[in-house]
Amino acid sequence: MSFVQYLKDKRYFFAVYVVMMLFVSLIMFVSANGQDALNDIAYTNTGCFFFAALYVTIGYFYRKSFYKELSELVGNKQEDWAIAAMPEPQNTTQELYLNLLNQLYLEQSNGTLKLQGEIKDHQDFILSWIHEVKLPIAASRLIMENRAGKTAEYLVDKLEDELSKIDSSVEQALYYSRIDSFSRDYFITDVPLPIIVKESVKKVAKLFINKRIRPNMEELSHSVNSDSKWLFYIVNQVVANSLTYTEDGGSITFLSEEDEQEKRLLIQDTGIGIKSADLRRVFDKGFTGSIGRTHSKSTGMGLYLAKQMALKLGHDLSIQSSEGQGTTLIIHFPKVRNYDDLR
Structure with missing residues (x-):
């Protein structure tokens, strides 16, 4: 910043200074008579002007280093600069x-x-x-x-x-x-779980038949508050995952249960299960695990999307599994939920 620019920034100070000195000079003029009054006014204005100029000049040199460092940062064309480089x-x-x-x-x-x-x-x-x-x-x-x-x-x-x-x-x-x-893009209604599960099984019925996997829905009866379209996709992702890792001749069981806090949809398969080391990461984006890599059938997105959609609906997903002993995936439907807060 140049000295002229600094003086421009001090224009309000100079305006106040001028008004104040005019007021002081006027008081001195009416309070005394003759040449003495004029001399006092001249001495007073000269002294005050000297001290004001000294104040402005010292202030400029005091702040000059700050403005210089700041100007250099402003002129820096680098895309990234450290905030620690800011002047004190x-x-x-x-x-x-x-x-x-x-x-x-x-x-x-x-x-x-x-x-x-x-x-x-x-x-x-x-x-x-x-x-x-x-x-x-x-x-x-x-x-x-x-x-x-x-x-x-x-x-x-x-x-x-x-x-x-x-x-x-x-x-x-x-x-x-x-x-x-x-x-x-959601609409919460009372959704019967048997209808959602049957539609999901129907969508992949050919795969059930080809792999001779038997769907069991005898213990499925509850209805839940959810969006039917999004819930269908969640269930469909879980069913597709179960079919992928269940050997020919196995079974997938659907059952629902309820307690004071929530309703639950359990999807149990007799598949190859999940290693304990992979269990806590099955809902991570892109995670396929050792089984997914071995079978070359997994992109790691199905369960991730199902989990994210469930959370947005106010539901949740959890999983229980042991290697070689099948997998149970649970969709949780809490009973106390303000669906106006979903986003």
Whole structure:
């Protein structure tokens, strides 16, 4: 900051100074007579002007270092600069402004890191999704290329399986893209669990039949407060996961129960189970675990999305499993919940 700019900033001080000296000079003029009054006024104005100029000059050189450091930071074209490089404040006003800048800088840095993490997660999901979609497309092409000697019924059946996989991947991407706008897309009603489960089983009925897995819904009876569309997707993700890791000839049991705090939907399978080391991470984004990597059937997004949607609905998911002894996934429906707060 130049001395001229500093003087411009002090213009209100000079205005007050001029008004004050005019007032003092007027009082002195009416209080005395003749040449003595004029001499006193001249001496007083000269002395006060000297001290005012000295105050302004010393103030400029005192604050010059602060303004110089601040100007250098403003002219710094680097994308990132440390807040620790800010000059030391010389008064309370400067300290408040620097504290405000520090707070804004930290919030902007945290927001940038969060956004970068979300972008990376989105990119990872897109890459995983593309890989998953390409597999059934490639399989469909192989089926068509090797159609010689195959009946139309056989080809339709195989192509239908691959289309089902593509449909599942597209549906997952759709729900993933809409999860952040959930608060604008839910409608809470009384949802019968038997209807939701039956629709979910019906959607993958062919896989149940092909793997000779028996769905058991005899102990399913409760209704819950939820959004039928989102709850159907949650249940469908859990069922698809159970089917993936349940061997041929196994079974998946659906049952509901209730106590004073909540209602619960339990989905139990006789599959290969989950290692204890992986159990606490099954709901993490992108986590496939040792079993997922071994079977090459998992993207790590199904249970993550199911968990996030359940939480947004005011529900929750928990899991119980032992390796080689099957898995039980529990959807919790708390009875006390203000659904106006969902977002």
